[in-house]
Amino acid sequence: MAIKYGRPIELREISRRDGATASPALDLTVRPRRNRKAEWARRMVRENVLTTDDLIWPLFLIDGNGKREQIASMPGVDRLSVDQAVREAERAMKLTIPCIALFPYTDPSLRDEEGTEATNPDNLVCRTVRAIKKEFPDLGILCDVALDPFTSHGHDGLIADGKILNDETVAVLVRQALVQAEAGCDIIAPSDMMDGRVAAIREGLDRTGLLDVQIMAYAAKYASAFYGPFRDAIGSAKTLTGDKRTYQMDSANSDEALREVELDISEGADMVMVKPGMPYLDVVRRVKDTFAMPTFAYQVSGEYAMIAAAAGNGWLDGDRAMMESLLAFKRAGADGVLSYFAPKAAEQLKAQG
Ligand SMILES: NCc1[nH]cc(CCC(=O)O)c1CC(=O)O
Numbered sequence: 001m002a003i004k005y006g007r008p009i010e011l012r013e014i015s016r017r018d019g020a021t022a023s024p025a026l027d028l029t030v031r032p033r034r035n036r037k038a039e040w041a042r043r044m045v046r047e048n049v050l051t052t053d054d055l056i057w058p059l060f061l062i063d064g065n066g067k068r069e070q071i072a073s074m075p076g077v078d079r080l081s082v083d084q085a086v087r088e089a090e091r092a093m094k095l096t097i098p099c100i101a102l103f104p105y106t107d108p109s110l111r112d113e114e115g116t117e118a119t120n121p122d123n124l125v126c127r128t129v130r131a132i133k134k135e136f137p138d139l140g141i142l143c144d145v146a147l148d149p150f151t152s153h154g155h156d157g158l159i160a161d162g163k164i165l166n167d168e169t170v171a172v173l174v175r176q177a178l179v180q181a182e183a184g185c186d187i188i189a190p191s192d193m194m195d196g197r198v199a200a201i202r203e204g205l206d207r208t209g210l211l212d213v214q215i216m217a218y219a220a221k222y223a224s225a226f227y228g229p230f231r232d233a234i235g236s237a238k239t240l241t242g243d244k245r246t247y248q249m250d251s252a253n254s255d256e257a258l259r260e261v262e263l264d265i266s267e268g269a270d271m272v273m274v275k276p277g278m279p280y281l282d283v284v285r286r287v288k289d290t291f292a293m294p295t296f297a298y299q300v301s302g303e304y305a306m307i308a309a310a311a312g313n314g315w316l317d318g319d320r321a322m323m324e325s326l327l328a329f330k331r332a333g334a335d336g337v338l339s340y341f342a343p344k345a346a347e348q349l350k351a352q353g
């Protein structure tokens with residue numbers, strides 16, 4: 001720090017004219033700090049902004065009525081019965097969050113080896129979609145397509161001889177996507193990472209006349225430790241046998257992410273997603289720069305839990321960390337973020353005007 005009269009320059013109480021006559025300690029023509037000297041100046045040169053339009057809000061569902069169940073590893077996030085999910089949909093509308101995403105906690109009695117409940121047109125997700133669309137037809141609804149909330153083994157696909165079957169699983173995923181779309185879901189989001197599922201789902205939707213239903217592909221989804229709290233939330237943590245490394249991507253790779261994204265685009269994805277978010281911002285940037293597609297990132301449960309836990313312990317300023325983390329996705333090139341912070345962040349954005 002430059003020192004004048006024995007005190008830091010910043011603390012001098014001299015007038016501007018006196019300052020001009022004093023020769024600076026460093027002979028600098030370029031002083032980047034000029035553009036940061038006041039809030040108005042910082043606003044003028046700010047490159048990225050976060051708005052409520054950038055947020056997709058994931059909700060967890062559970063059977064019952066008037067029920068909200070806390071999720072221990074995700075402080076501030078609850079499992080919601082259908083009626084409570086409708087209340088949160090109303091909150092999303094008021095906060096001008098464009099879209100919510102639905103994830104069911106399936107009653108263990110309804111789980112089986114094949115994930116049969118996934119294709120039940122009256123399952124918890126479909127009932128919730130109908131209830132929300134009836135009240136709030138203008139709110140976007142995204143439904144996750146994968147079998148893990150419905151299988152007794154917690155995997156995203158069918159298993160034979162200890163292997164996850166690709167093509168057989170895709171056939172079930174198409175049926176799952178169709179019951180969701182027929183219930184009124186706007187965006188089908190396959191998160192299973194089977195090969196060829198985007199093309200098969202697109203074909204199924206089109207054949208059924210559901211031409212306007214969009215597909216947001218979890219195109220580059222990594223086998224990640226950061227999904228831990230989500231698996232608590234949907235009740236697959238205890239039942240999951242082994243890991244998902246034969247279908248989800250290796251965290252060491254990013255060229256492979258580009259190949260996965262390219263395939264999903266060629267198969268008909270309208271939007272692509274990178275997941276998890278914060279540890280994979282480099283992948284978000286590469287995907288956006290390479291394909292110029294609507295690109296989303298999922299700030300997953302473990303990322304939420306880290307910030308929420310540190311904030312809960314008073315170790316960091318939770319609100320500031322939340323906003324900084326969300327803005328980072330915009331800086332990396334994302335068009336939007338799925339985040340459990342969505343309602344809280346939207347409230348702050350509204351308060352700021
Ligand atoms: N396939 C299901 C699915 N969809 C979204 C997530 C994780 C979301 C989160 O952690 O917030 C997962 C879990 C997984 O793949 O094991």
Ligand SMILES: [Mg+2]
Nearest residue numbers: 193194195260
């Ligand atoms: Mg793929």
